[in-house]
Each structure stands twice: as structure tokens, then as C-alpha cells.
Amino acid sequence: MSLLQTFRIAVRALLRNKMRSLLTMLGVVIGVGAVIAMVAIGEGAKARVEASFASMGANLLIILPGTSTSGGAHGGFGSQPTLTWADLRAIRAECSAVRRAAAALRANAQVISDEQNWTTSITGTSPDYFSIRAWSVARGVQFTDTDVEGGAKVVSLGQTVVEKLFGASADPIGQTVRIKGVPFVVVSVLAKKGQSPTGQDYDDAVFIPQTTYMAKIQGGMAQYLAGVIFVGANSADDTARAQRQITGLLRDRHRIALGVDDDFSVRNLTEMASAQQEGTKTLTTLLASIAAVSLLVGGIGIMNIMLVSVTERTREIGLRMAVGARPQDILAQFLVEALTLSVAGGVIGVGLGLLAASRLAAQFGWPTLVQPDIIGIAVGFSALVGVVFGAYPARKASQLDPIEALRYE
Amino acid sequence: MAAPLLEVQNLVKTYHMGDMEVQALRGVSLSIEEGGFVAIMGSSGSGKSTLMNILGCLDRPTSGRYLLAGDDVSTLDKAELATVRNRLIGFVFQSFNLLTRTSAQENVELPLLYANVPARERAARAREALERVGLGDRMDHHPSQLSGGQQQRVAIARALVTKPRLILADEPTGNLDSKTTIEIIALFQALVRDGITVAIVTHEPEVAEFASRVIVVRDGLVQSDARQEPRPAHLPAKEAAP
Numbered sequence: 001m002s003l004l005q006t007f008r009i010a011v012r013a014l015l016r017n018k019m020r021s022l023l024t025m026l027g028v029v030i031g032v033g034a035v036i037a038m039v040a041i042g043e044g045a046k047a048r049v050e051a052s053f054a055s056m057g058a059n060l061l062i063i064l065p066g067t068s069t070s071g072g073a074h075g076g077f078g079s080q081p082t083l084t085w086a087d088l089r090a091i092r093a094e095c096s097a098v099r100r101a102a103a104a105l106r107a108n109a110q111v112i113s114d115e116q117n118w119t120t121s122i123t124g125t126s127p128d129y130f131s132i133r134a135w136s137v138a139r140g141v142q143f144t145d146t147d148v149e150g151g152a153k154v155v156s157l158g159q160t161v162v163e164k165l166f167g168a169s170a171d172p173i174g175q176t177v178r179i180k181g182v183p184f185v186v187v188s189v190l191a192k193k194g195q196s197p198t199g200q201d202y203d204d205a206v207f208i209p210q211t212t213y214m215a216k217i218q219g220g221m222a223q224y225l226a227g228v229i230f231v232g233a234n235s236a237d238d239t240a241r242a243q244r245q246i247t248g249l250l251r252d253r254h255r256i257a258l259g260v261d262d263d264f265s266v267r268n269l270t271e272m273a274s275a276q277q278e279g280t281k282t283l284t285t286l287l288a289s290i291a292a293v294s295l296l297v298g299g300i301g302i303m304n305i306m307l308v309s310v311t312e313r314t315r316e317i318g319l320r321m322a323v324g325a326r327p328q329d330i331l332a333q334f335l336v337e338a339l340t341l342s343v344a345g346g347v348i349g350v351g352l353g354l355l356a357a358s359r360l361a362a363q364f365g366w367p368t369l370v371q372p373d374i375i376g377i378a379v380g381f382s383a384l385v386g387v388v389f390g391a392y393p394a395r396k397a398s399q400l401d402p403i404e405a406l407r408y409e
Numbered sequence: 410m411a412a413p414l415l416e417v418q419n420l421v422k423t424y425h426m427g428d429m430e431v432q433a434l435r436g437v438s439l440s441i442e443e444g445g446f447v448a449i450m451g452s453s454g455s456g457k458s459t460l461m462n463i464l465g466c467l468d469r470p471t472s473g474r475y476l477l478a479g480d481d482v483s484t485l486d487k488a489e490l491a492t493v494r495n496r497l498i499g500f501v502f503q504s505f506n507l508l509t510r511t512s513a514q515e516n517v518e519l520p521l522l523y524a525n526v527p528a529r530e531r532a533a534r535a536r537e538a539l540e541r542v543g544l545g546d547r548m549d550h551h552p553s554q555l556s557g558g559q560q561q562r563v564a565i566a567r568a569l570v571t572k573p574r575l576i577l578a579d580e581p582t583g584n585l586d587s588k589t590t591i592e593i594i595a596l597f598q599a600l601v602r603d604g605i606t607v608a609i610v611t612h613e614p615e616v617a618e619f620a621s622r623v624i625v626v627r628d629g630l631v632q633s634d635a636r637q638e639p640r641p642a643h644l645p646a647k648e649a650a651p
Contacts, residue, residue, distance in 0.1 A: 001522055009522075016510055319506045322467060323567070324495025324523035326488040402467050406506065 001329055003336075010337040013309075021341060024305040027298025028345030028385060029352060032378045034291035036353025039374050041360060042284025044367035049280055053273035055193050055202065057133035059099075059236050060270065061243060063091075063229040063250075066263030081224035082263045087253055088229055094249055097242035099234050102129035105213050105227035111206055112178040113165040120161050121205040122179060124213020124227070130190075132232035140173040140188035143209055151211040155184035158203040159192045177206075182216045184208060239270040292381075298345065299385035306338050306393035317397050318405025331398035338390020339383060346382025350375050413440035413476075414574055414606050415464065420473035422459050433459040434470070435629035441622075443574070446601040446639060447608045448620035456629040458579070461610050465498055465577045466490045478574060495523050499568025503580035505560045507552040507567075513539060514548040517567045524571060538566040542596060558589035565596060569605075576600065578609040582616055594619045595642035 014021040066082035091101045105124040110117050123129075126148050130136070143154045155177060157165075166172045172186045193202035208217075218226060233242040243266050250264055310317070317330055325333075357368040422434040433456045441447055451457035462468040463475060466482055469490070475483040482493055494500075499520075507516045517535040526534070539548055542562040552560050561581060568576050578597070582590040597607050598619065609620070617623045618640045625632045 001525065005522060315506060316508060319508070320519070320523070321491060322465075322494060322500050322506075323520035324491050324571075326491040326523075328488065329491075329523060403462050406502065 001325075001332070003332075006329075006332050006336045007340065009333055010340050013313075013333075013337055014340060017309075020305060024301055025341050025345035025348065027301035028295065028342050028382050029298075029349040031291065031295030031298040031385075032346045032349025032382050033353040033356060034294050035288055035378055035381075036350055036370070036374065037356040037360065038287035038291045039284060040353070040357035040368040040370045041366055042280065042287050043369040043371060043374075044361070046277060046280040046284065047369045048367045049273070049276045052195060053269065053276070054134075056196065056269055056273075057135070057230070057232065059233040059239050060132065061231040061233060061239060061246070062267045062269065063231060063246060064265045064267065065225070065228070066265075081226045082254065083225040083229060083250075084223055085225050087250060088225060090249060090253060091229065091231065091246055095242060095245040097233050097238040097245055098231055100128045100132050100232040102126045102132055102230050103210055103225050103227055104129060104230055105210055105218060105225070107217055109179055109217065111161065111165065113172075113175065116165045118161055118164040120158075120164075122213070122217055123205060123207050124210040124217065125207055125230075126210055128232075129207070129230055132230045135193060136191045137188045138191045139171065140186070142188045143207075148209040148211055151215055152209055153182060153184045153212055153216075154187045154209065155179070156188040156190055156207040157186055158190050158205045158207075160201055160203040161206055162189055179206075179208070180217060184212075233270075236270055239268050243268050295381065295385060298382075299342070299389040302338055302341055302386060303389035303393060305341075306334060306390055307396070309337075310334065310393050310397040313397075314400065314405045314408040317400050318402045318408065321400070321402035322406060327398040330400075331394045334394035334397045335387065335390050338394065339386040342382045342386030342390070343379065346379045349382065350378055353378070414443040414445075414478060416440040416474075416476045417464070417470075418474045418476075420460070420463060420470045420475065422456075422463065422468070423471045432629055434463075434473075436473070437626070437629070437631055439624060439631055439634065441606060441608065443606055444601065444604050445606050445608075446598065446619070446621045447606075448617035448623045449608060449610045449626060450612060450614070450617055450623060451626035451632075452612065455626045457610055457626040460626060461577060461579055461608075464575075464608065465500060466494050491523075495520060495571060497574045499565075499571060499573040499576040501561070501564050501568050501576065501578035501581045503583040505552070505557075505564045505584075507560055507563055509553065510551055512549050512551060513544060513555070513563045513566075516552070516563055517570050519567060520571045534570050535566070538570040539563070541569060542566045556589075557585050558592055561585065561589075561593055562596065565593070565600075569600070573605065575606045575608065578607065580611055581609055582611070582613070590616065591642050598639070598642055 063083065085103070088101055088103055091098055102125050107122050108119060109122045110119045111122075127142055127145055130142060137156070138159070142156060143152065147154055157172060162170070162172055165177065166175070172189065175186050176183045177186060178184070190203070196202055231242060231246065233239045246266050247262065251262060254263055256262065320330065354370060357370060360366055361368040417440070418438050420434050420437040421432070424431045424433055437460060449457050449461065459468070463470050466477070470483055473483065474481060477493065478497060482490065485493065508519070514532065514535045517538050518531045521531040521534060536545070536548060539545055542565050544559060544562055544566065547555060547559060552563070555563065582593055585593060594616065597609065601607050609616070611617055619642055620637070621639045622634070622636045624634045
């Protein structure tokens with residue numbers, strides 16, 4: 001008998017018990033739906049982590065100045081300036097794994113336009129900083145190394161600051177803003193960068209040349225670098241090597257004896273990113289395996305109903321055999337029935353899973369991401385469930401003795 | 410006399426029930442010629458059902474030979490027996506065994522499904538068979554919408570549709586009233602006239618009277634085998650018209 005004909009018979013048999021078929025399918029529907037929704041959420045979380053780390057900058061390391069100990073109180077990293085401008089120059093010159101390095105001196109201050117004011121983060125830095133962080137300019141021209149050397153009173157604004165001071169659609173290039181009473185000319189507006197992994201708004205910041213920052217915002221302490229150093233390694237693989245080189249160089253320069261703690265800290269953000277990704281991957285796997293268990297339960301439901309169906313239709317099986325159905329015809333018929341149930345359940349499950357994912361995304365603002373291949377895997381897996389759990393009842397049916405089966409009451 | 414359609418030699422069938430061995434058939438030999446109308450009689454436990462199952466290729470003998478249309482079918486496996494049943498044998502049962510919630514036409518088409526007959530030809534042959542049994546106007550009816558006699562006629566159409574050489578009927582009139590019994594027997598006699606061999610198992614002597622040969626089975630052996638002039642089945646007037 002042709003496969004199409006077998007499929008027709010299977011569909012008719014299933015339609016004869018619509019409610020039962022529907023309920024049997026429900027197990028697989030829920031299983032597949034749950035897998036799709038869970039994986040969509042997991043993949044969405046992973047994609048968000050990836051995107052936020054990518055927005056921090058590629059192959060990024062951050063050097064924080066040292067810990068302080070005064071009167072028995074231990075200060076954290078950054079509580080005391082231990083990095084110097086000479087350290088920065090040495091890192092640039094001597095660490096082969098380092099492509100770029102830039103200081104970032106940061107303070108909060110009020111920025112005033114003609115009409116508005118906004119308190120935001122002021123960072124003094126050099127043009128390399130924007131390269132390291134892969135942060136392009138949306139409008140105007142970024143300030144240059146010449147501006148840094150000359151201590152030019154120019155400023156680059158983040159998108160959020162532009163909105164607050166000038167309005168969303170305004171072009172602030174060439175306008176003047178005041179920071180701590182000093183007028184700065186807006187030379188550029190940075191591209192929108194979004195949120196940091198911790199939810200902080202990257203775009204709520206302004207940038208000025210580090211020399212200007214030291215002269216006008218910070219004041220004094222010219223020898224020490226009162227901030228952090230952003231380092232861009234040559235490549236993702238080079239971040240660990242860059243970390244070792246910088247640590248060695250700075251311990252040398254700061255004359256730290258063996259066995260004594262560093263007075264600085266090098267943070268490798270690429271490593272942090274991959275650790276975070278591992279975390280979300282684990283989460284996805286966990287969610288998917290819980291969902292897979294429900295798919296298994298759905299499969300057992302199919303087996304249960306198929307066994308009931310074989311028993312109920314014993315006489316029908318006997319009759320089919322008497323009029324010429326071979327054991328393999330009966331086997332195929334019940335297998336195709338189980339397969340039809342499970343695959344139909346799988347397809348409906350995919351639909352519901354996608355719906356659930358988009359609802360969750362809308363309701364809770366979770367990011368969801370549906371990879372096309374997961375849909376294929378889910379449907380394929382539900383087909384597998386049908387074959388695995390349909391095999392035993394189908395075999396049982398095909399092994400029936402036609403005489404016994406015809407006599408069955 | 411025509412060549413034998415089926416021939417069994419020294420047929421033995423032994424069942425194992427726990428430690429007990431039960432010999433249902435203890436060496437049956439007989440042959441049935443093409444175009445015969447044979448009644449197989451016997452009380453329950455006589456072995457007539459076992460003989461019927463083996464003749465119908467539903468079961469295999471423990472020993473002995475069974476030649477059906479010239480081929481030895483006593484050693485075939487389940488799948489091969491299914492194919493033989495499909496090609497050569499039509500079954501009619503006491504309890505009709507029609508598929509419920511399935512139209513008469515589709516019930517009749519069923520054996521053709523397993524013979525890989527294309528859909529259009531299946532429908533045409535099913536119609537032909539249903540017209541042959543006088544149910545050309547009931548093709549879309551489900552078994553529940555048909556009387557017992559009509560249901561049995563659908564079953565006979567189903568047995569006919571593959572153009573079998575042999576029709577085996579197991580107590581075909583056991584669930585029918587006497588008037589309907591006559592109708593069904595008349596149908597069988599008409600099939601015999603068309604050259605189909607019909608064997609019916611029955612325990613009613615009145616039914617056996619319509620056959621041209623009566624074989625009585627007792628204790629696993631053929632007790633008697635007699636040829637007779639069959640009594641013609643007279644159809645009621647309205648059924649005789651076509």
C-alpha cells in the first residue's frame with residue numbers, strides 16, 4: 001500500500017476520535033511549545049549579552065588604579081591614583097599585544113546649554129578611546145590629538161545629552177555649552193550606543209580632551225592619571241597576553257616586590273563576556289531540557305493512546321489482515337498514525353511557542369530570538385517521539401493473530 | 410468434473426494449551442473442485458473452525474500439505490499468506506465485520522487497498538460488486554444505517570471485489586432471520602453459477618441443504634462427505650425482480 005494511502009487511513013482513524021486525538025496531541029504541543037519558547041528566551045538573553053558586550057568595545061581591557069590602605073581601612077580599586085601618564089606611554093610603547101591605550105578621567109558635572117542644563121558624566125580622554133570602544137561619530141568631527149595637546153575647549157556629546165540639552169532633533173554642532181563655567185564648543189555627537197551590561201546608559205556622557213579636563217575640571221595632580229586606562233588588544237585571542245604584559249610592565253614600573261599585591265588591576269572584559277555567555281548558554285540548556293521532559297511525557301501519552309487504540313481496533317486489525325493486510329502494512333498504519341499525531345502536535349507547538357515567545361517579549365520586555373533551525377529541530381524531534389513511542393504499539397498490532405483478532409470482543 | 414481448486418492431504422493441527430496438547434485436526438484429507446458449493450458441518454469443538462482457518466490461509470497446519478490453486482501454501486510466512494488471501498480468497502463472517510462509520514463503498518474497497526489498486530479502479534470495482542449484491546443504491550450508507558441482511562451483502566461484496574477463486578463463509582447466516590438467510594443463500598448460489606467456489610461453515614442442516622456437497626467434521630476427522638442435489642433458494646418476489 002502506498003504511503004499516501006496509509007497516511008489517508010491514519011488521518012481518517014484520527015479524525016474518528018477527534019477529541020482523543022486532540023488531547024493526545026496536546027502533550028506534544030505543550031512540549032514543543034515550551035521548548036520553542038524557552039529556547040527563544042534563552043537565545044534572546046544570549047544575544048542581548050553579546051550585543052551589550054560588543055557595544056563596550058572589542059577586545060577590551062580596563063586598567064584600574066590601585067588599592068589604598070590608610071589607617072587599617074582598605075580602599076577598593078580606584079580609591080587612590082597609582083597610575084601615571086608615564087605608565088600609559090610605557091604600555092603604548094612596550095606591550096606588543098596592545099594596539100591602543102587611552103586614559104579616561106571621569107567626573108560628574110552639570111553641563112549647561114543656552115536653555116537647559118543636565119548633570120552627566122564628563123570624561124577627559126584622547127581620540128584613541130573612541131577607537132578602542134568602537135564608538136563612531138554621528139555628527140560633526142571628533143576632536144583630534146592636536147586638540148588634546150593644545151588643551152582645546154571642545155566637547156563631544158552623547159545622544160542622551162543632546163536630547164536633554166537641545167532636543168532630539170536639534171543639531172548642536174558649533175553650539176557652546178558650559179561645564180563648570182567654562183565654555184566648550186560642541187564638535188561632534190557620538191552614535192547611539194545603548195545600555196551597558198549593567199543597564200547604564202552609555203549615551204548619557206560627554207567627552208573632552210584629557211588635557212582640558214585636567215586643567216578645567218580636575219585641577220592639580222598632574223603626575224598621576226586620576227582615572228582608568230582603556231586598552232584595546234590586537235585581537236580577542238591577544239587579550240590574555242595583553243593582560244600579562246601590562247601586569248608585568250606595571251609591577252616593574254611600580255617596583256612591586258614578589259609576593260606583594262598589585263597596586264592596580266587589569267580587567268579583561270572579553271573573558272567576562274565569554275563567562276556571561278557561558279551563563280546564558282547554561283540557562284538555555286537548562287530551560288530546553290526541562291521543556292524536553294514535557295515532550296517526553298507527551299510521547300508517553302501518544303504511546304498510551306496508541307496502545308488503547310490497538311486494543312480497541314483489534315477486530316478491525318483482524319479484518320484488515322483477513323482481506324490481505326500484511327504485518328508490515330499494519331505496522332506502517334499505526335506508526336504513521338503515531339507520527340501524524342506527533343508531527344501535527346509539533347507543528348501546532350511551534351506556532352504556540354512562537355506566540356508565547358512574542359507575548360513574553362511584549363509583556364516582560366524580555367528579548368527573544370527564534371533561530372530558524374530550532375523550529376526544524378523541534379518538528380524533527382517530535383517526529384522522533386512519534387516513531388519511538390509509536391513503534392511498540394504498532395509492532396504489537398502487526399503481531400496480532402488474525403484469527404484471535406477477529407474473535408476479539 | 411473440474412480440476413480441484415484446493416486439496417489438503419493428511420492435515421494435522423495441534424494446539425498447546427499449557428502442558429496439554431489438543432489435536433484439533435487429526436489427519437484431514439479432502440479436495441474441493443472449482444465451482445463447487447460446499448457446506449462444512451460439525452458441532453462446536455469438532456475442528457471445523459480450525460479446518461476453515463487453514464483453508465482460509467489464516468493459519469498454518471502443524472503437518473500435512475495444502476495445495477491451493479496448485480501451489481503449496483502450507484509453508485508460507487505471514488506476509489505471503491496475507492498476499493494469498495488477498496488474491497484468491499474472500500471472507501464472509503457471521504458478525505459481518507464491517508468497519509463502523511465507514512461507507513459501504515469504502516468497506517468494499519478495503520481489500521483492493523492492499524492489492525495496490527488505483528483509487529479510480531477501486532471505486533469502479535466496489536460499485537460493480539455492490540450492484541452485484543443488489544446494493545447499488547446504498548453505497549454511501551454506513552453499516553449502522555443498513556439492516557443485518559444488507560450488512561452481510563456488503564460483506565459479500567467486499568469478498569467478491571477482488572474476484573477471488575474461493576469464498577469462505579463462516580456461519581454467514583447465523584445472525585440473520587430465516588427470510589434474510591434465504592436471500593443470502595440465493596446470492597451464494599448465484600456466485601457459484603458464476604464459477605466461484607463457495608465453502609460455508611454452518612451447524613444448521615437447513616442451510617446445508619442448499620449446498621451441492623456436505624462435509625461433516627467430527628473429532629478432528631472427516632466423518633462424512635456426501636454430494637447432493639442442492640435445494641434452490643427461492644427469492645421473495647421483490648428481490649427476484651432485477
